[in-house]
Amino acid sequence: MNSLYVWKEEMQKLYARYAKYIDKVLQLILGILVFGMINSKLGYMELAASKYVTAGLTVFFTFLPSVYMAVAAAVLILLHLLSLSMAVFAVTAAVFLMMFIFYFRFAPGTATILLLTPLAFVLKVPYIIPVVYGLIGTPVYVVPVACGTIVYFMLHFVSSSATAFKGSAGAEGLMNAVTEFTKQIFTNKEMLIFVLAFSVCLLIVYAIRRSSFDYAWKVAIAVGIIANVVLVVSGELVFDVHIPYGGMIGGNIVAGLIAVVLEFFVFTVDYSRTERIQFEDDEYYYYIKAVPKISVPAPRKTVKKINERQETTTLPADEIRGAGEVFDRDEEEDQQDLQRMIEKELEK
Secondary structure, X not given: OHHHHHHHHXXXXXXXXXXXXXHHHHXXXXXXHHHHHHHHXXXXXXXXXXXXXXXXXXXXXXXXXXXXXXXXXHHHHHHHHHHHOHHHHHHHHHHHHHHHHHHHHHOOOOHHHHHHHHHHHHOOOOOHHHHHHXXXXXXHXXXXXXXHXXXXXXXXXXXXXXXXXXXXXXXXXXXXXHHHHHHHHHOOHHHHHHHHHHHHHHHHHHHHHOOOOOXXXXXXXXXHHHHHHHHHHXXXXXXXXXXXXXXXXXXXXXXXXXXXXXXXXXXXXXHHHOEEEEEEOOOOEEEEEEOOEOOOOOOOOOOOOOOOOOOOOOOOHHHHHHHHHHHHHHHHHHHHHHHHHHHHHHHO
16 A cells, blocks of 8 residues: 555656646647537537637647636637527527626636536536535535536537527527527426536535545545435436436446545545644634644665675785784784783782
8 A cells, every 4th residue: 555655646746846737738638628529519610610720729728727718618619509590699698608707706717617517428427527526626616517517408409409490590580599499408407407416416525525524535425426316316306307327327436436536646644643632722722633644755765786896906015014014013012011911910
């Protein structure tokens, strides 16, 4: 187990050293997936759906904050919908405007979640979002998660019902299309189930993770997965819709695995060495629980030289004989001194 902790420390040091470059690579991958997803699901404007536009947008917005990528993704969606139907474009633009008002008011700086949520739905692993961001986020993360969920279901509905909106022409046809599209979006029972389930699940995971009892993170992960399943199944029964159980179970298993890996990197503590401190001042009593982090430094490698070759120096014969004579004289003097000491002791 210690080797895993050593590896974690090395990975954290590596990330700290190259964080700027790693973040940009991850943002580049996110841009490729987001813009590619939009163009593959919609693609009604041929110019905007080209690979060159996708590559150009990805590279350009990689070097800007993620909120600009979110705005660019919204604009790209609107361009495709404008080519499809003015009614769909108008309703979607109004919904996006309300979303960005809520986003900038309550949850600025969370654009990455806004982009990842619909992407997770496309990749069939949406249950990761509330569990992971409940562990590392705050309650305001409910806003981008809910908005991202709504965006996915809007795009899914448009891509599956595009032919129904292509023929809407004239004032009456336009109004009918606006009414129908608005009704389909805001009465989508499956969308409402996921918005409510993910919002509640995120808040539950956050509340348990913030608790002070032992193994709070592990309990939060387990309860979050159970809450995902219970809330979605309950919504399915209440609203009488069908949600595939296989994808739900598999997605929650993946969510649990990713959450455990995240805990390993973010929150590794040793509960066996927990210390509790209690003291008071003039106004308060203080009860403090201190749980030490697990930190294993990388072992230092030492190299020992065995049978190292030593240099020898050849002395002239005269110096060797002189050194021998000096050694003999010193030995004789020591013997004489020892004999004198013995004689003095005997005389006493």
